[in-house]
Amino acid sequence: MGRGEREAVARGARLYEAAQAVGADHGRAVEAVRAALKPIHDAEVARELDAIPVARLQDVTEGRLRLGNVEKSGLGTVGRVLEAGPYRLRQIPGVGQRTVDQIIAAARRLSEAVHETVAVHIDVDRPEPGTTALVGALHVLVEAGPDARRAVDRAAALSERLGPLLADAGPVTGHLRMLLAGREKKARALAAVAGIRSLVDEAEQAGVPELLAQASVDLLRGSPSDVTAWVDFELRSAEYYSLLAEISGRxxxxxxxxxxxxxxxxxxxxxxxxxxxxxxxxxxxxxxxxxxxxxxxxxxxxxxxxxxxxxxxxxxxxxxxxxxxxxxxxxxxxxxxxxxxxxxxxxxxxxxxxxxxxxxxxxxxxxxxxxxxxxxxxxxxxxxxxxxxxxxxxxxxxxxxxxxxxxxxxxxxxxxxxxxxxxxxxxxxxxxxxxxxxxxxxxxxxxxxxxxxxxxxxxxxxxxxxxxxxxxxxxxxxxxxxxLTELPSLQQTDEWEELSASDEEAYREAVREGNFMAMRRAAYLRPEKSAKLDRLREIVQEAAENGQKAVVFSYFRDVLGVVQAELAEGPTAGTPMLGPLTGSVPAGRRQQIVDDFAAITGPAVLLAQIQAGGVGLNMQAASVVIICEPQIKPTLEHQAVARAHRMGQVRPVHVHRLLATGGVDERMVRMLESKTRLFDAYARRSAVAEATPDAVDVSDTELARRIVEEEQARLGMADGKPTPAE
Missing domain, CATH: 3.40.50.10810 (Tandem AAA-ATPase domain)
Structure with a gap:
């Protein structure tokens, strides 16, 4: 056998080793998730079992158990019964061995059912060491992305095909081995070499070696800093929960x-x-x-x-x-x-x-x-x-x-x-x-x-x-x-709209005047031809069709007035509408409006100024949040969304941020995104930041001045005098 055959086998062996390595790297990443998940899941199961009255064991045994003495002994929940065990149960007067066996068997059946159904909730507002470890382990797989999954699938297929071929091709790796091999083994070895060469050529043409190498790099990066992992979880929670459901088998x-x-x-x-x-x-x-x-x-x-x-x-x-x-x-x-x-x-x-x-x-x-x-x-x-x-x-x-x-x-x-x-x-x-x-x-x-x-x-x-x-x-x-097997997720969508001709005309007038606040609400000044209003109406109508409640936030009272007038007509006219909640509405009245909103059966719309409705009020009755324009302070948006996406919410929350292309909205989004994401996340979790949002946001005046000047230059109005504050 010549050098060509040995080189073909060597190439196959290298590809096989790379495939095996990717599988092992992915397996370790998955095991890290399972290891982090187990104590959290076990704790959730224990809490659930400790909330189930021991009387529920009657349901499992069709009423055959006598549990009066068990309850009197202080074992009032299924969790306490399992913790006590058979020996402790046998010490209870009037409880014999047969009853103990039945109680333990019934309790274990309930425990198994809870194990299968209980879901782990990752609470971003209360990060604990356990959930932080879980998010960090998941981050490795989420960050590796679809290419890593593709690489793992390719690696498994290659390993399955290359392994037997490499075993059969063993004789060609040495002259003596080939000489000692019988005719049948030689023929099988030569056929295997041809198969290896074909597989490797095909894989190299498809870029598989590079795909495997990159996947191993991505899977071996290790866990990021805790803050980085939590920030990414906030941005891509759906991907984290999807992976968690897949790995946990739920x-x-x-x-x-x-x-x-x-x-x-x-x-x-x-x-x-x-x-x-x-x-x-x-x-x-x-x-x-x-x-x-x-x-x-x-x-x-x-x-x-x-x-x-x-x-x-x-x-x-x-x-x-x-x-x-x-x-x-x-x-x-x-x-x-x-x-x-x-x-x-x-x-x-x-x-x-x-x-x-x-x-x-x-x-x-x-x-x-x-x-x-x-x-x-x-x-x-x-x-x-x-x-x-x-x-x-x-x-x-x-x-x-x-x-x-x-x-x-x-x-x-x-x-x-x-x-x-x-x-x-x-x-x-x-x-x-x-x-x-x-x-x-x-x-x-x-x-x-x-x-x-x-x-x-x-x-x-x-x-x-x-x-x-x-x-x-x-x-x-x-x-x-x-x-959706996980507890409610938060899904955020930037709804980019092209300004209508009428919107564009109103926007140019605001830019010419250098009026930053007018620029921000220009898309609503002419409601009969407003692209943003059209999209807002569609979102509200679809939410209503699906029986969902929506809350609409804007910084501007006049924008809320326009929205209110538009939703009161056409297909959305029959949907109950409350508000607007504004700074001039007394705090007690604001809560009453929110309570009335929650009490409505079926769809409804709540209008609120973002600075008035974003703090202190729980709006978990809403599962659709619409933000009419980007905010200067990111904390305003985060706090407003948190009013709906919080404990007590039973459906995933969908946030729609209405943005117009080519103008002030794009510039605001770009400037605010250029800030360090880690700093923003840290500030949002700071008690001081929650109390005083101004402490962590960019200067309103400076941001407004920069945007007005850039827009005037873009539209050929550089001689205008910006008046950013109103």
Missing amino acids: QPDAAAAEGFLPDEIAERVRTQQLDDAHRRVSLRGYQAFGARFALAQRKVILGDEMGLGKTIQAIAVLAHLAAEGQSHFLVVCPASVLVNWTREIEARSALRVMVLHGPDRHHAFADWKGRGGVGVTTFDALRGLPVPGGGEVGLLVVDEAHSVKNPRTKRSQAVARWTERCERSLFMTGTPMENRVAEFRTLVRMLDDKVADSLGERDALAGSVAFRKAVAPVYLRRNQDDV
Whole structure:
């Protein structure tokens, strides 16, 4: 055997060692999480058991136990019984060995049930050594990101294939071994060398050695400083909780995560592959299932409740199809979320994205048609774009699909034409549609005539077995309560909007005057054509459709007045509205308003000045928070959000910060983000900072002056005289 064979085996051995190392590094990182989780989980279980009265053991044994003497002895809870043990129980008068055995067996059954169901809550406001260790251990895996998971999967596959080949190729590593090997072993060794060479070449062409090396580096970084880990947890809590659920094995109920689909459809979806080569975000189990559902069923409606990540699931589908060789995709959405879509695709995938909107949309369309990528357009702009030929577009995504439920509108007709020409379509809506069979049938008909024809009025009852079975081929909806296994998380979304022409005109006037405060609220000065107000109304309406309460914060009383007037009309008119809470409302009256808000059954809206409602009032009845403009003091936003995201909140809190592109909002966000994140986090946890926010925030006057001067220069108004303070 020559040098070439030995070198091929050596290359295979190096790749095998790298794969084994990645697996071991990842295993150690996972074990570190489990080690940190166990004492916290055990303590939670103990607390839970100590809160269960010993009388509950009767339920487990169908009332056969006599527990009077046990309770009289001071063992009043299941936790105390388990702690006492058999010997202590036998000392109780009137309690025999058989009763002791039954009590212990029943208590252990309850303990096992609690172990399976109790969830660990990571309290960012009260960091303890145990939870700090857990967050630090999780940080290593979260920071390593999807590439590390991809590397671990590749490493496992390579190890499985290379291990046997390297064993069979052993004789070629030495002349004597090859001479002593029999004919069969020699043939097997040569075949193994060919297999190793092919595997290594394929891996090197795909960049696998570099992927494995980087993953090992990332997984061996070790835990960061405590403050760094906590800051990152605040920013990416959903990723931490997702990993925690996966490692602890406490995943949501499988049937709920799969939308209670019939077995034959669910099985088809489970076997659907999902390529993540072009994706830059990890998926939760139910999100991966949603993406597979869209791929397996080809034309579907994803109706997940707001906040479950429909956009991420759509991006996962786009990334998979791109990996399969598809080149052209189109996303259709309201103008208010167009910027969000482009930013999400850029951040969450490696796909090229192009906006097909505005005066240059036809040139952009020609460029997209020639070069490919993900085109993002609006419902109105879609009407002016030429309908593609069959097979040209790999996937059509229609966001806020309930907007096209009326077949007589031009936008609905345009979407229907495009859907007909596309082999795959993904309609998305967070608005529950089950009770609106006529409207729902319109959407379904664009995707599948047969399913639409099968929907009768008798199936209208939401969640009915008949309805779910009828729509299962095209419709998947999951609810937060069913699939989010952790305690309520905090999800923050920056809602970037493009100013309308009217908004832009009002903004320029404020810049020309050098009036910083007017610049901040310019997007609301002309409500009839306000892009921010349009998006705010959509968020409130979707929250109401899902039975959620919303709180709207603004620094400005006049902005709240505009919001109040706008929400009192149109689709949101029927939603109860309270406030506004302002600095002039007495403290006692403020609390009464909040109490009234909490007492309302179903959706409601509370309006509040952020400086008045952000301190001292508990608004945990709200699970949707809308901040109308970025604040000069970051502490104002943190305190306001904390009013809703606190103990007693039973649903995840979704924070929407309304931001306008290209002006004061972007400059404020950029300047405030340039401050050290660690300092901000430390200050937020400081008792002094909570009492005196001014102590840790940048100077209002200095920040305002800089922004006004930069905006005047950008817009060619450098001679203006800024008046930042009002």
